Amino acid sequence: MQRLKKGNYKLPAYLLVIMNILGFGLLCMANNFDPNIMYIGLGIMAFLLLVYCIVVVCRMGDKFLILIASMLITIGLLMLCRLNLKMGVRQIIWIGLGVIVFFTSYCIYYNIWFWDKMWFVYLGLGTVLFIMTLTLGQKVSGSTNWLSIAGIYFQPSEITKILYVMFLSCYYSKSWEYPVLKIKPKYITAMGTYLFILFLVMQRDWGTILVLFLIYIFMIYIYENGFGFLAANFMLAAVTALLGYKFLYHIRVRVSVWLDPWSDIANKGYQITQSLFAIASGGYFGRGLGNGSPSYIPEVHTDFIFAAICEEMGVFGGAAVIILFFLLSYRCFKIALGAKNPFNKAVGVGLTLMFAFQTFIIIGGVIKFIPLTGITVPFVSYGGTSIIASFISLGIMQAISAKEVRGEKRAGK
Amino acid sequence: MRENKRIIHVLIVISILFLSLLTYLLYFNMFRAEEVALNSYNRRQWDEERYVKRGSIYDCEGIVLAETVIGDDNSQTRRYPKGRLYSHIIGYYSKVYGKSMLEMKYDSMLLGKGDISLSFGELKEGYDLNLTINHKLQEYAYNQMNSRSGAAVAMNPQTGEILAMVSLPDFDPTPEAIERDWNNIVEKENSPLLSRAVQGAYPPGSTYKIVTAAAAFEEGRNNEEFNDTGKFEQGSLTVDNFNSKAYGKINLKKGFAVSSNFVFCTLGYEMGAEKMKNITERFYIGKDFDFDLPMNTGTIGYKSMNSSDSALVAIGQGKLLTSPLQMAMITSCVANGGNMMKPYLVDSVTTDNGYVVKKNRPQSLALPISENCADYVKELMVETVKTGTGRNAQISGVTVAGKTGTAENETEKSHAWFVGFAPSENPKIAVAVILEYDGGEGGVHAAPIAKNIMSKYLSLK
Numbered sequence: 079m080q081r082l083k084k085g086n087y088k089l090p091a092y093l094l095v096i097m098n099i100l101g102f103g104l105l106c107m108a109n110n111f112d113p114n115i116m117y118i119g120l121g122i123m124a125f126l127l128l129v130y131c132i133v134v135v136c137r138m139g140d141k142f143l144i145l146i147a148s149m150l151i152t153i154g155l156l157m158l159c160r161l162n163l164k165m166g167v168r169q170i171i172w173i174g175l176g177v178i179v180f181f182t183s184y185c186i187y188y189n190i191w192f193w194d195k196m197w198f199v200y201l202g203l204g205t206v207l208f209i210m211t212l213t214l215g216q217k218v219s220g221s222t223n224w225l226s227i228a229g230i231y232f233q234p235s236e237i238t239k240i241l242y243v244m245f246l247s248c249y250y251s252k253s254w255e256y257p258v259l260k261i262k263p264k265y266i267t268a269m270g271t272y273l274f275i276l277f278l279v280m281q282r283d284w285g286t287i288l289v290l291f292l293i294y295i296f297m298i299y300i301y302e303n304g305f306g307f308l309a310a311n312f313m314l315a316a317v318t319a320l321l322g323y324k325f326l327y328h329i330r331v332r333v334s335v336w337l338d339p340w341s342d343i344a345n346k347g348y349q350i351t352q353s354l355f356a357i358a359s360g361g362y363f364g365r366g367l368g369n370g371s372p373s374y375i376p377e378v379h380t381d382f383i384f385a386a387i388c389e390e391m392g393v394f395g396g397a398a399v400i401i402l403f404f405l406l407s408y409r410c411f412k413i414a415l416g417a418k419n420p421f422n423k424a425v426g427v428g429l430t431l432m433f434a435f436q437t438f439i440i441i442g443g444v445i446k447f448i449p450l451t452g453i454t455v456p457f458v459s460y461g462g463t464s465i466i467a468s469f470i471s472l473g474i475m476q477a478i479s480a481k482e483v484r485g486e487k488r489a490g491k
Numbered sequence: 492m493r494e495n496k497r498i499i500h501v502l503i504v505i506s507i508l509f510l511s512l513l514t515y516l517l518y519f520n521m522f523r524a525e526e527v528a529l530n531s532y533n534r535r536q537w538d539e540e541r542y543v544k545r546g547s548i549y550d551c552e553g554i555v556l557a558e559t560v561i562g563d564d565n566s567q568t569r570r571y572p573k574g575r576l577y578s579h580i581i582g583y584y585s586k587v588y589g590k591s592m593l594e595m596k597y598d599s600m601l602l603g604k605g606d607i608s609l610s611f612g613e614l615k616e617g618y619d620l621n622l623t624i625n626h627k628l629q630e631y632a633y634n635q636m637n638s639r640s641g642a643a644v645a646m647n648p649q650t651g652e653i654l655a656m657v658s659l660p661d662f663d664p665t666p667e668a669i670e671r672d673w674n675n676i677v678e679k680e681n682s683p684l685l686s687r688a689v690q691g692a693y694p695p696g697s698t699y700k701i702v703t704a705a706a707a708f709e710e711g712r713n714n715e716e717f718n719d720t721g722k723f724e725q726g727s728l729t730v731d732n733f734n735s736k737a738y739g740k741i742n743l744k745k746g747f748a749v750s751s752n753f754v755f756c757t758l759g760y761e762m763g764a765e766k767m768k769n770i771t772e773r774f775y776i777g778k779d780f781d782f783d784l785p786m787n788t789g790t791i792g793y794k795s796m797n798s799s800d801s802a803l804v805a806i807g808q809g810k811l812l813t814s815p816l817q818m819a820m821i822t823s824c825v826a827n828g829g830n831m832m833k834p835y836l837v838d839s840v841t842t843d844n845g846y847v848v849k850k851n852r853p854q855s856l857a858l859p860i861s862e863n864c865a866d867y868v869k870e871l872m873v874e875t876v877k878t879g880t881g882r883n884a885q886i887s888g889v890t891v892a893g894k895t896g897t898a899e900n901e902t903e904k905s906h907a908w909f910v911g912f913a914p915s916e917n918p919k920i921a922v923a924v925i926l927e928y929d930g931g932e933g934g935v936h937a938a939p940i941a942k943n944i945m946s947k948y949l950s951l952k
Contacts, residue, residue: 299501300497300501301494301497357524358523358524361524370535371534374534396516400512400516404509407502407505411501411505415495415498431501434508438509445516447511
């Protein structure tokens, strides 16, 4: 309440206003003063501010999470409108749906208290989603990770990541201690993890594999007493990675392209070199919104959107995006640290790790800091599933934070 | 709580990861981006050029040497009205194969970069280059070379301005021709893309005796008498005079005029490796400087050099290699009283309404020898044209100074060299001519070309 009176929560909201007006204003100028762009900018700005007001007024916990996410959404939408206005409009629809999902997941998570008892539901649902993807899935650019339901395409792996975090949390919050078929839950979580990873290998979704595995490793580090189990998992991963490198052509190509993309610019190194050309051409301050040529970058609206941001908004624009994600992770860590309910704490940490690693893996890949594995940038990339999954996670984080702020007693338990 | 402690560890790890992303992004932009952005696969380089009318290139009198023409469909074409004549100075400009020579070096100027005027849609004008080249002389020199392989460089010894520079064989620089014939041009045995005047590396042969004579003057050996037996022998090294002619008792002046290998090998041998190395470096061989075109710096070629090597270097053989531009610079240095001027090709950069963006002024590059020494060598060179091997370079009414060279190489056919300047009292032009693998004497084949170029230039004034 103190903070609310002091009013310091307003300042970041002003930044959001400035970003929207300047960004969309510039884009409007670059597009021969197309008024539609200005309407989009003002509309999304009003919408995001409304969401922010609801979060503040209804005392839904941390006020900065939604602000940071709004800024990221603004930057992403700005870039998408610049790339392709129709795509930008579709993204707005997804954002609208995402916000509805945000409040829904917030309410559901806030009011249900038996989340920690349902590990088998998460495992089962995840497995079903994977099997559906593998049997009914569509192949899009080398990965079989798209599912089409009633004409709408979506990527189940985005949802499974959240299910996976919930599944792990059941065990690590110590609410699931009974063995199943004489197998300790510790080993069931390990088996579940590797089952998911196996499914993802079949889909060739290397980026998500990396995210899941890193979440698992860090969860073990946080919750397991000794380091033996951690080391065992690490060894297993190392051996698998080496075998993968030796026998899977895909992985070998990715590593060799990462080490030297310049020897085969026209073919294997095409994606990453186009991305680097874009970043290099942008310089520190970028070529200006609408002045660059991001259309040369393949997959620019999803995986490579960061390269487009760097080209037109400069390395400083790119750095701003990285810092925003860093702030988002920091706020999430804070919520997780403050959570008293062990399950909420575990879910908080898991989702935080998910955000952090997902951004690190894709941004690091696009700037050739680590080998490239295609995943989306949360809140920024184009794509319904990505936006909705990000909003679900955000809703859950918000609910955890709200439970903390308002006190557990009044929450649904 | 143990978990919270561990979560903080993880937070630290995540912070390090994000920080490393930021650091790498900045590192990439600071140290790698320039090279990456200029990669020929980066299509953006051509994007910007769609909005700019590339600047024109003019000779010293305003004759158009390169221009961009806008077609009816707003397409731009680079045109070279003088055809092949400037293929080794201006270079080519192709969307497929990139740019070379001045088109490359002055790319950002030609595109008018740094011009901060705002433009909305309309075509921006790039900057124009005004060269020091005199088109009439360039054309004349080109015709004098008569399609023979080699190079001719003419410069103003007092300023360093390049007046004409021909390299042969050449190629058709128009974008269509480059794109059509690229493989042919690249694979051709006589390498037409090699700009011989600046990138060639030739043994300078007897023209290098200019440098040796300067060294001898510095060592006080200019009045010595030699007993020329026609054959220099020292250990396993034997060097004959041209046509094995023995001149008997001669001094340095006479030895220079008849180009006696005996005299100069003896001097090189006795003055030693250090002296020859030192004077070669002073004449800027093997040293880089900022020139408008990519050039070969030349080399003395030896890591450790003994007196026999020094005897060979003294007559411009052995492992010594120089470019025709460097020989023109050495000649200019003697002509200009020991002050070596920095050669340059671009006089000024101007906007289309005449505002001067950049102006190059004459600059001294080095002072390799004293004025006395330069005057002495000049005297030897005048004598060479008057009575010695350079008689074919005489111009009536003008005192010409020069030196011939017939440089042996890996083939049977020697290179024919001539370097010289005129008028010797107040040098206006210095010339270096080489006909590669010519097989003839420099004094017979190269000297008349140099003479004609000099006399043409003096008559232009």
